[in-house]
Amino acid sequence: MLIYLQLSLGVNKIQEEGNSKDSYLSKRALLELTSFYDTLEDVSSMHFGRYSLSWPKFNALIRLYMAGERGLTQSELSKKMLVSRANITGLIERLEKEDLVVRGTDPSDKRVLRVSLSNRAAILMNAFLPVHNNFINKVMSALNTHEKEVFISLLEKLKKGLDSV
Numbered sequence: 001m002l003i004y005l006q007l008s009l010g011v012n013k014i015q016e017e018g019n020s021k022d023s024y025l026s027k028r029a030l031l032e033l034t035s036f037y038d039t040l041e042d043v044s045s046m047h048f049g050r051y052s053l054s055w056p057k058f059n060a061l062i063r064l065y066m067a068g069e070r071g072l073t074q075s076e077l078s079k080k081m082l083v084s085r086a087n088i089t090g091l092i093e094r095l096e097k098e099d100l101v102v103r104g105t106d107p108s109d110k111r112v113l114r115v116s117l118s119n120r121a122a123i124l125m126n127a128f129l130p131v132h133n134n135f136i137n138k139v140m141s142a143l144n145t146h147e148k149e150v151f152i153s154l155l156e157k158l159k160k161g162l163d164s165v
Contacts, residue, residue: 040139047135051128052098056081058132060091061100064117065125071116073106100124 048054053061063080064071072080078088092115095101100121106112117125143151 043139047132051124051131053128056091057095057100058128060088060095061117061121061125064101064115065122067116069116071114073112073114077115095121 044055048058059081060077063077074088074092075085077092078085081088083091092101092103096103099118101115102118103113103115106114140148
C-alpha cells in the first residue's frame with residue numbers, strides 16, 4: 001500500500017509539472033491496473049490458501065483436470081503453463097509429495113512420463129471448482145455484462161500494444 005501511495009503522489013507530481021492530460025492518464029491507468037493486480041493477488045492468495053493451494057498449484061491441477069485420466073507429459077504441462085521444464089519439474093515434485101499428482105509411464109512409449117491427478121486431487125478439484133467459480137463471479141461482479149466485454153477488449157488491445165514496446 002505504501003508503494004501505491006508513493007506512486008500515486010508521483011503521478012500527481014508529474015501532472016503538476018505540466019505534462020499532457022493523456023500522459024497523466026496513461027500513468028494513472030497503469031498505476032490503477034498495478035494496484036488492482038496487487039490487491040487481486042492478495043485476495044486470491046487467501047482464497048487459494050483456504051484449500052492449501054497457490055496459483056501455480058491450481059494452474060497445474062486445473063490443466064491436468066481438464067486433460068482427464070490420461071494426463072499430460074511434463075513437457076505438455078510446461079507449455080500449457082508457460083513455464084520452463086526446470087520449473088515444472090520442481091512443481092510436479094512438490095505436488096507429488098502432497099499426493100496431488102501421480103507420475104507414470106505412457107502405455108504407448110515407456111520412455112515418456114505422464115502426469116495425472118491423484119484421487120485426492122480429483123476430490124479436491126471437484127470441491128474447489130464451484131467455490132472458485134463463485135469467487136471469480138464475485139471479483140467481477142462490480143462490472144455489468146457490457147462493461148466486462150469492453151474490459152476484455154481493452155485488455156486485449158493493451159496486450160497487442162506491448163508487442164511494440
